[in-house]
Amino acid sequence: MPHLPHPFAALTPDFVLDALASAGLEGDGRLMALNSYENRVYLAHLEPGTPLADAHPAVVLKFYRPNRWSAAQIEEEHAFALELAAAEVPVVAPLAIAGRTLHAHGDFLFSISPRRGGRAPELGDDEALEWIGRFLARLHAVGARAPFAHRPAVDVAGYGTEPRDWLLAHGALPLEVEREWAEASQEAIDSIADSALLAPTPGTFDPEIRPVATLRLHADCHLGNILWTPTDRPGGGPHFVDLDDCRGGPAVQDLWMLLAGERAESQRQLGALLDGYEQVRPFDRRELALIEPLRTLRLIHYSAWLARRWDDPAFPAAFAGFGTPDYWRGQIQMLREQTEAMQAPPLVA
Known part of the structure; x- marks a missing residue:
């Protein structure tokens, strides 16, 4: 029996940029895959002068693994993150774009978040x-x-x-x-x-x-x-x-x-x-x-x-x-x- 490609194989650069555009944001073509096993995560740079680009020159797209969480479960995750952010607990919450934090493109659900990095803390401290x-x-x-x-x-x-x-x-x-x-x-x-x-x-x-x-x-x-x-x-x-x-x-x-x-x-x-x-x-x-x-x-x-x-x-x-x-x-x-x-x-x- 031939080996079927994994669903994540569909996440080509063009697909990722099209997903970003479907949410009303325009990328400048620069993409970088970020480390994630469970989902697929990409850093995308926005075209200057387009929506959100002034506040967030680069954003992070997370494509959820198909058939793991339902839309309701993902939206509950997002609501929790937004509730934490509103309480000034330091978490990176997804951006609400056109009133939504969860978007769909092709067979994938995805979210868009601000970019924020950091390093692992020291357990000896x-x-x-x-x-x-x-x-x-x-x-x-x-x-x-x-x-x-x-x-x-x-x-x-x-x-x-x-x-x-x-x-x-x-x-x-x-x-x-x-x-x-x-x-x-x-x-x-x-x-x-x-x-x-x-x-x-x-x-x-x-x-x-x-x-x-x-x-x-x-x-x-x-x-x-x-x-x-x-x-x-x-x-x-x-x-x-x-x-x-x-x-x-x-x-x-x-x-x-x-x-x-x-x-x-x-x-x-x-x-x-x-x-x-x-x-x-x-x-x-x-x-x-x-x-x-x-x-x-x-x-x-x-x-x-x-x-x-x-x-x-x-x-x-x-x-x-x-x-x-x-x-x-x-x-x-x-x-x-x-x-x-x-x-x-x-x-x-």
């Missing part, structure tokens, strides 16, 4: 971590105002059970490791599901144990998704340029991926983050017990994400070792280690 803690608390203060209506949640079903079942149903693992991974992943999920703190609704488990509150989150808050600009410039400090993975979930989901290193180092980083966070809003310390369960769920979710994207040529090129027996043996080992870690006392701060 406690002052920077404290600042990031305040930043996330401000984001969460807005996120706690109302739940998402259309976006999914970070939970056991969506991050554990469903991706595990998909991997096994689609034969994504080599037969020589499939059974062992299935057992290790199920044991890990069973350990996580015992946590009353992750109950989807009050009363699912012991009624005396109240599940932690959930709110609108960034949900994929790792160092690669936080950009830092020099603090001696207006608007300097941490900011997000993308809320593509925003979901509902516990506040700690936006903290734990910023922790790295041995336990003592992670504990120091967590302390600095919470020092900043609690200057702005309270943090439920029970959520610290969710760090290892959430880390475990991400292992399963991430493997399924890679497997589901393997028909996109960008993925085999960037993740050459994925899918081999050695990859899955490494995952089995990590899942077993995580199952043990979930039995250990949580980090404290």
Whole structure:
């Protein structure tokens, strides 16, 4: 059977410039592809004297991966970004053009945003971590105002059970490791599901144990998704340029991926983050017990994400070792280690 080109192959320079023109903006022909695996993102320079060019000489077009999010889910992401921007939380929100932030061209939905860069923050700098803690608390203060209506949640079903079942149903693992991974992943999920703190609704488990509150989150808050600009410039400090993975979930989901290193180092980083966070809003310390369960769920979710994207040529090129027996043996080992870690006392701060 001939290999069909991936839908993103349609995003030629002419197509991207035509999409920009369909939104009422005129590019000067200069385009640069920006780093993104999930979507396709381009920097486009606008023709001087055309709409928006004075305020934004260059803009960023993001073409959403087909069939991942519905229009309603993307619009909810945009509404959250605009709500955050209105509250002066430093995020880059999409531009509203002719009253819309979401546009369509051909088979693609796309958005247009201002250009803003930055670098990754330094985890060894406690002052920077404290600042990031305040930043996330401000984001969460807005996120706690109302739940998402259309976006999914970070939970056991969506991050554990469903991706595990998909991997096994689609034969994504080599037969020589499939059974062992299935057992290790199920044991890990069973350990996580015992946590009353992750109950989807009050009363699912012991009624005396109240599940932690959930709110609108960034949900994929790792160092690669936080950009830092020099603090001696207006608007300097941490900011997000993308809320593509925003979901509902516990506040700690936006903290734990910023922790790295041995336990003592992670504990120091967590302390600095919470020092900043609690200057702005309270943090439920029970959520610290969710760090290892959430880390475990991400292992399963991430493997399924890679497997589901393997028909996109960008993925085999960037993740050459994925899918081999050695990859899955490494995952089995990590899942077993995580199952043990979930039995250990949580980090404290």
